[in-house]
Amino acid sequence: MPDAVMLFAAGFGTRMGDLTKRRPKPLVPVAGKTLLDHALELTEGIPNRVVNAHYYADQIVDHLAGSGIAVSVEEPNILDTGGGLRKALPLLNTSPVYTLNTDAVWSGDAPLGLLRDAWRPDAMDALLLCVPVERAIGRKGGGDFSLTPEGRLTRKGDLVYTGAQIIKTDLLHEVKEEAFSLNVLWNRMAESGRLHGLQYAGNWCDVGHPEGISLAEEMLANDV
Template identity: 65%
Template structure:
C-alpha cells in the first residue's frame, strides 16, 4: 500500500465563476466544510500527504498550516496534474503514490482503501477508481472509460473519480514542465499495466457551482 498521497489543489476552477474570485476552488465549502477538508478526510491515515497550489496559493498554505502537510507551490506557471506530480516528488518520496482530486465529495467506503486492496505492483503502474455514470452525481457530460475485467479503454459510461494509485516511474521520458496525468496513463496502457476498479459508493463532481447543492443533497441521504 502506498504511504504517500498527492492532493491536486492547484487548478483555477474557472467553472466555479464568482465563487472563486477571491479564493481557490478547494476552499469552496460544501456542507459547511472546505472541499479540501473533505478530501483530507479520505486520506487521514496516509502518513505522507502533499497538497499542490497555484491560484491563491497562500490561502491553501494557511488552511493546512499546523497539519504537517507540505504544500508544493507551482510558480510562475501552473503545471497541470502530471507536471504537478513531478514537482512534488521530493516531498512524496519514492514508490507508487495515491493521487486525489480535491473537487469531489464521496459517500460510501473510503476510496483510497478500495484502491489499496486492489493494487498489484507486479502487474500495474496505474490503478484508477471509476464510478458508473448513474452514480456520478453532478457530472456534466458523459463517461471517461469502459471497464472490462479490470482493463480500461477510452470512452464509455465509467467516470474517473480523481482517485488513483500511480507509479511515478511513468514520468520518465515525458518532456515539458506542464502536462496532464493522462500522459502517464498512455504509457501504462501501452504496456498493459493500466487497470481500473469500480467504486461501489456515490461520488459527486463539485467542479461547478451546481455541484455544491447536489453534493449536499447526496451527503444528506446517508
C-alpha cells in the same frame, strides 16, 4: 503499499464562476467544510500528505498551516496534474503514490482503502477508481473509460474517473514538457496493458461547478 498521497489543489476553478474570484476552488465550502477538508478526511492515516497549490496559493498554505501537511507551490506557472506530481516527488519521496482530486465529495466506502486492497504492483502501473456515469452525481458529459473483464481500462465508455488512483511515478521522468496531464502516462500504460480500473460502489459527486455544491450536500444528507 503507498504511504504518500498527492492532493491536487492548484487549479483555477473557472467553472465555479464568482465563487473562485477571490479564493481557490478547494476552499469553497460544502456542507460546512471546505472541499479540501473533505478530501483530507479521506487521506487520514496516510503518513505523508502533500497538497499542490498555484491559484491563491497563499490561502492554501495558510489553511494548512500547523497541520503537518506539505504544500508544493507551483510558480510562476501551473503545471497540470503530471507536471505537478513530478514537482512534488521530493516531498512524496516514494513510488507508487495515491493521488486525489479535491473537487469531489464521496458517499460510501473509503476510496483509498479500496484502491489499496486491489493494488497489484506486478500487473499494474496505475489503478484508477471509477464510477458508473449513472452514479456520477453532477457529472456534465459522458464517461471516460471502459473496463475489460481482466480489469484493464480502455478509453471511452460509461465509467467516470473519480479523481482517486494509485500510480507509479517512473514514467514522469520521461516526459519532456514542464506542464502536462497524467493522461500522458495513462495512455502509455494503457498501450502496455498496465492501466487498470476499479468500480466504486458508492456515490460520488462532481463539485467542479456551482450546481455541484447543492447536489453534494443533498447526497451527504441522504447518507446520514
